[in-house]
Amino acid sequence: MAKKKQQGPRTSRVGKRPVDVPKGVTVSLSPGKIDVKGPKGNLSKPIPDQVKVVQEGDQLNVTSDAPGSAAPRLQGLARALIANMVHGCSVGYEKALELHGTGYRAEVSGKEIICNLGFSHQKKLAIPAGLNVDIPKDSKGQKIILTGADKEVVGQAAATLRSFRPPEPYGGKGVRYVGE
Template sequence: MSRIGKLPIKIPANVEVSYNEAAIIVKGQFGTLEKTIPNIIQIEQNANDLTVKLKNQTRSNRALHGLYRTLINNMVIGVSEQFKVTLNLRGVGYRAVVQGSSLVLSLGYSHPVTMDIPNDISVEVVQNTTVNLKGCNKENLGLFASNVRSWRPPEPYKGKGIIYEGEIVKRKAGKSGKK
């Protein structure tokens, strides 16, 4: 049995969970998430917690046990609290602006980079160089953050680029002249 899979999932008071053989639906203050689950996964609901169990124990089924417990837990956390990702723009002239439903980035190219913001993600720009992303779906939030970051990943010589908050960029020495 998976160590993570056997842990119960605490359900906050403002979250509703409904499930059947094929899917689980989690409703909360910040939205509604739905996930299809394989038929080998069985969900049991007690007073204020969920338990994810397996119908039969095989090697591949045990691998899915912890995965689906974590996915369901992320759904519960997302609709009750929301996930947040902060991106910092480091570089001369790097800025971000939200215009309507798109994020416009100035990243040193000859043209501004325009990205459409998905409906389930909210974007806030602080001080032109800090971008706060919030959303209830952790998967979509991480995908959008990595797409934004892919325009200028951090480089090791000067440390310029789009950097996640708390990320440490290992710096290289670069060239040293003749001595």
């Protein structure tokens, strides 16, 4: 039998890479919290205590000095979340959905998205703060475009809309992502 190689303390490969901060985006660090402001919006998230974020010029470095098995994982997680915040505040995130089916359409009414998806009732989704919803006129309510600075909010709203009527495997009717 081959002898297993002893591994030293694990380090995060993702967490070691610096996060580039583009022009127009400001980052403010406080104990246990990071705030990112940019042209597309403002985001704030808590940072785990085992992780330290240091700003050096136009880069953010995430380090972890805490002993234990969770520290490297939290370092990689914190770095990925910070990178998503910086990207969202500078460029933003977008998800597009298509409605396939006879009579399937969507419209925005106040703070809700109202979908007619072949049920005897309408499906409604409250629009969360920081999410912009666009239904192009030329699509006749067959396409929904969600944009925002927070990747989590955009993705969750798109997943919720898709869950109202997932695409059928054979007929193809339902709500699907563009390109799915």
